[in-house]
Amino acid sequence: MGVGRRMKKQGPPEPLSEEHFAKLKRKAGLPVDDVPTEAPNKKKRKTATEQTSKANGAGAKNAAPKSNGKSNGVKAVPAPNQNGKNNKSKAKKVAPLPESDEELSDGLGEGFSGSEPDVDEFSDLDDEEMGGLGDDFLGSDDSVFDSDAEDQRERKAMFSEDEDESDAEEKLTAANIVGLSNKLDRQRAQEEAEAQAELEEAALQTNIERPHILDDEEEDDLALKTKALLAPDLQLLRTRITDTIRVLDDFANAAEEGRSRAEYTTQLLKDICAYYGYSEYLAEKLMNLFPPREAFAFFEANETARPVVIRTNTLRTHRRDLAQALINRGVTLEPVGKWSKVGLQIFESNVPLGATPEYLAGHYILQAASSFLPVMALSPQEGERVLDMASAPGGKTTHMAAMMKNTGCIFANDPSKSRAKGLIGNIHRLGCRNVIVCNYDAREFPRVIGGFDRVLLDAPCSGTGVIAKDPSVKTNKDEKDFMVLPHTQKQLLLAAIDSVNHASKTGGYLVYSTCSVTVEENEQVVQYALNKRPNVKLVSTELPFGKEGFTSYMGKKFDPSLRLTRRYYPHTYNVDGFFVAKFQKVGPTPANLVKDKPAQGASASRAEEEEVIDKTPIAADDKIPGQDDDFGGFDDEEDEKYMERAKRNAMRKRGLDPKALKKPAANGSAEKSEAKSETKGEAKEKNEEKSKSKTATKSEGKTKSKKKT
Numbered sequence: 001m002g003v004g005r006r007m008k009k010q011g012p013p014e015p016l017s018e019e020h021f022a023k024l025k026r027k028a029g030l031p032v033d034d035v036p037t038e039a040p041n042k043k044k045r046k047t048a049t050e051q052t053s054k055a056n057g058a059g060a061k062n063a064a065p066k067s068n069g070k071s072n073g074v075k076a077v078p079a080p081n082q083n084g085k086n087n088k089s090k091a092k093k094v095a096p097l098p099e100s101d102e103e104l105s106d107g108l109g110e111g112f113s114g115s116e117p118d119v120d121e122f123s124d125l126d127d128e129e130m131g132g133l134g135d136d137f138l139g140s141d142d143s144v145f146d147s148d149a150e151d152q153r154e155r156k157a158m159f160s161e162d163e164d165e166s167d168a169e170e171k172l173t174a175a176n177i178v179g180l181s182n183k184l185d186r187q188r189a190q191e192e193a194e195a196q197a198e199l200e201e202a203a204l205q206t207n208i209e210r211p212h213i214l215d216d217e218e219e220d221d222l223a224l225k226t227k228a229l230l231a232p233d234l235q236l237l238r239t240r241i242t243d244t245i246r247v248l249d250d251f252a253n254a255a256e257e258g259r260s261r262a263e264y265t266t267q268l269l270k271d272i273c274a275y276y277g278y279s280e281y282l283a284e285k286l287m288n289l290f291p292p293r294e295a296f297a298f299f300e301a302n303e304t305a306r307p308v309v310i311r312t313n314t315l316r317t318h319r320r321d322l323a324q325a326l327i328n329r330g331v332t333l334e335p336v337g338k339w340s341k342v343g344l345q346i347f348e349s350n351v352p353l354g355a356t357p358e359y360l361a362g363h364y365i366l367q368a369a370s371s372f373l374p375v376m377a378l379s380p381q382e383g384e385r386v387l388d389m390a391s392a393p394g395g396k397t398t399h400m401a402a403m404m405k406n407t408g409c410i411f412a413n414d415p416s417k418s419r420a421k422g423l424i425g426n427i428h429r430l431g432c433r434n435v436i437v438c439n440y441d442a443r444e445f446p447r448v449i450g451g452f453d454r455v456l457l458d459a460p461c462s463g464t465g466v467i468a469k470d471p472s473v474k475t476n477k478d479e480k481d482f483m484v485l486p487h488t489q490k491q492l493l494l495a496a497i498d499s500v501n502h503a504s505k506t507g508g509y510l511v512y513s514t515c516s517v518t519v520e521e522n523e524q525v526v527q528y529a530l531n532k533r534p535n536v537k538l539v540s541t542e543l544p545f546g547k548e549g550f551t552s553y554m555g556k557k558f559d560p561s562l563r564l565t566r567r568y569y570p571h572t573y574n575v576d577g578f579f580v581a582k583f584q585k586v587g588p589t590p591a592n593l594v595k596d597k598p599a600q601g602a603s604a605s606r607a608e609e610e611e612v613i614d615k616t617p618i619a620a621d622d623k624i625p626g627q628d629d630d631f632g633g634f635d636d637e638e639d640e641k642y643m644e645r646a647k648r649n650a651m652r653k654r655g656l657d658p659k660a661l662k663k664p665a666a667n668g669s670a671e672k673s674e675a676k677s678e679t680k681g682e683a684k685e686k687n688e689e690k691s692k693s694k695t696a697t698k699s700e701g702k703t704k705s706k707k708k709t
Ligand SMILES: C[S@@+](CC[C@H](N)C(=O)[O-])C[C@H]1O[C@@H](n2cnc3c(N)ncnc32)[C@H](O)[C@@H]1O
Pocket: 102, 106, 107, 108, 109, 110, 371, 389, 390, 391, 392, 393, 394, 395, 396, 397, 413, 414, 415, 416, 419, 440, 441, 442, 443, 458, 459, 460, 461, 492
């Protein structure tokens, strides 16, 4: 059996019940240590003391020499990636756990990433090719995996939609329990070993009141040059990093006399760069996000791959059935956490997860847990029109399709044709039938089409949240990237806002996300949008975990509502670094407010950027059936109600608010007046009836003239 390489629990830690696992072990006929009985329905999170005492028991026993050579009580110094490769490749040799179906650095759009995505080669299979697995296939594999009715009932409880985990865990098969409990034991033992090593380190350090960390100023140039030519001593570097952090934590008592905080910070930065192989520019940017100790934890977490997670495709199967099918194939897994009903964390597998029959039949997709979050925040509803502006390779599009139960319509856009192939493959493999793929630079929206109930902008970004997946980010991002990317993100976000139908009955929401942790790509982009579009506001993401976004950063102040945004870090939640902001569009874009602002001497491109392009809803080519047409119209009194209904339907289809029909339309259709209020602002509406038609875009004009000809 392959050895799992990603043992740490995914997402916010779940309380583990000792008694519960003891029960499971007994069931499986395994030896069990004495475990105190817990009150029913009260799962206790273990305290540090409990954990320490446990270290001398089973946990410690299991921590004895491991396959990787680590031994209990000795803190292993992870070998950093000096050459941009992380330990992932080593781990791959021992476990066939694949990367996500989303490409390695899916935050790096074409043109921003050096590497092309791993396009899913199996993703071209559609329903029919897979033997016509349709909706009626759901749950049909029960019989295959369960001859025992009782067992089947139990399995359903384990992965029931209600997720009664406490009962449910009992329903794991014996094979899976053995694997899982062993993994948990080993994981716990490793944590104990690390804690012990930290203690020893701290004990040593208390003997050195004020460690000598900083180089002497007199140190001659030659010594420095010689040093620079030698490979860094990693052990020494690491020790100096921890010493420096200790000094910075308690500067008044631990710093050497005459040394400033800045000197220590500079030393720490240099050491971090040397130890982990970052460019100084990026390391500084990332270090500035955290206090020194937390920054260290962040850099450390970037050296370890995140857990392998799969998302159940609920268009094809149920999570409990998928879990059982994979368990039967020798996969050790468990639900990703209570926060998701579709995620499964894979602990180990002796089959390639990207080639199982269940995978080929579209029962799941390999997807990082953090990628669930923007979709959960957007929460698309059945029957809605949704735009996924930057969608390849489709992890989030297919998630949305499943949430919408294949109803409504999703426009999945990506300007990269090669990536769009992966997107199309996934759409087919996962059986999504409500998706239209398009291929625009998303800044062209809503000129292409607008009036969406919800929009997802999972923006192209620097990928600083996924360094564990793509260590090349450590050195290949420079100042220019952090100017160009935020600029593009800002433009995309304005286009996204303008594509939302504020009058949507069910929606009117937009989610902006990146897999980057820098403020330039997140809070600053959101703040820019709030400044430029006063018709949007931030709302709660309703996500069950995540840190608040910054409301101030390095002297910059952001709107207090930025605290509604959510940040995710590898070291806090064991997920990829991510950022999620949810907006609600509360009205049409007031043209005058936006146009007032261009700074003097603004360049042409800037002026273009300021141009109001809110064309939600689109109306120019909405020729209402029956009006001015060649069939004489439908203006008979008896046809009135049919006309009204047709108008309403036509408007709804385009994301327009049919209520606008109730407004008295002085000399034109209600639809026209609605369109005008969106494009020009309601204040100017009455005075600009004539000029309105001229403001319609050329494309619309062309459409019209084509229709007439
Ligand atoms: C973070 S990835 C998207 C991942 C995708 N949402 C998923 O869940 O599978 C960013 C995407 O943005 C696309 N992109 C880059 N520039 C773009 C632009 N100007 N307009 C729209 N998409 C763009 C890239 O091709 C890339 O596929």
